[in-house]
Amino acid sequence: MRKDQSLGEYLRAQGVSRRGFLKFCSATASIMALPPTAVAQVVEALASARRPSVIWLSFQECTGCTESLTRSHAPTLESLIFDAISLDYHHTLQAAAGYGAEAARLAAMEENAGKYLLVVDGSIPAGNNGYSTIAGISNLEMLKETAANAFAIIAVGTCAAFGGLPHADPNPTGAVSVSDIITDKPIINVSGCPPIPVVITGVLAHFLTFGTIPKLDELGRPAAFFGQNIHDRCYRRPFYERGQFAETFDDEGARKGWCLYKLGCKGPTTYNACATLKWNEGTSFPIQSGHGCIGCSEPNFWDKGGFYNPLSAGMWGSRDALLGAAAAGAALGVGSAIAARRRQKKAQGTEI
């Protein structure tokens, strides 16, 4: 796609009919969690959308976030959206290396000053700059330099958003998040370990469509995807309400698909869209596969006690208090549901 082409012109040149474009926009509106009535607006905006420059920096990370995106379940949509951006630097995906790669980054920064999107995955070592470098440049220096003229920053994955695993106790590298360092730019935190690929694409599509950043929650995450917790959207919620819990991973309750709260599910305190968008071609998500949510989209999820300790054990100090905590668990569920609705209303600007 040429830089001077709009997305609509590009698709027409590729032989995509208007009908195909409508379908593309319907699916795009769906992944942006927009109501179906917004499709007409999306059609109009995307038809004239211009190709923005994107610089993607990877710091202390495992490449899981990039893997998540490139293995996403909607390759047609993903590739179209990726055709619609100019990915000018991504050291895992680009062919260039060494000085050539860094020259491409600097050229993109200069040509698109003030307009490019900066995507970051991985945390930044603040303890010793030598822990992680690219082309001899420390992560800290590269982030500051590249962020200076960015329009906005998308922190992809829990490492970039909140420090993630490198930040886990004892945090040997002094890992910090993007927002710990950059304080004068809009930052969109797309957390998750890894994030749901269509959430990454949804944020890019939102920028392409509206040229703005989406509404964010108090942790800087797009409210459309992080406005409700896993528990509120979980299909096993009716079992929770009825007090039917799996006690072990192989008992009768587990086989009947009962609630995994007592097995450590962090759904009530985790905000993400796994329960509706799901993973692996929309097949399933951890709870549907029989394992509790580990809360990977929340700050410090690695240090919040064991993945298999129920939330109530954290509240009451020991797993032995579980029986007495069942009522507390129910109260927590109701409380989190109320909190979720308040967060959603706040994010939508309708809270009174």
Place this chain on the structure above:
Amino acid sequence: MSTLDVIPVNTEILTGNVEPLLHEVRHALRRLANGGDGTVIDLQSLPLAPGEEGRIEELLGKGEVRAELDALGPSVVQETSYPGVWLVTHRNTEQAVVGRFIEVTHMPELLKSQQADIERGISRLEHQLEN
């Protein structure tokens, strides 16, 4: 254990969202019948248990019209047994579902020939007749 099929996992879980959804469809259909606007419901935005989407499909049944189109992957537009209620399923070129909607309307927009496509068709036809 020779296959995954023998693992005794119950997939007949109900969220209780199927019946409210059908009521939503009923209200939308009444609005349409009274001259109001159509409604589109995005099924991917709803928490549904395994098997519940199939249950919705089963309850809505199949009507007289089924259209298939091939635009950035196949799509199926199926009128349900309730006239005015359509089930629209979009797939990508890898056959994965990328969108599933219940449309309550006289005719889903996607089935209509689009103005831009008509104009391009005219140009093509004129070009063909000239040569």
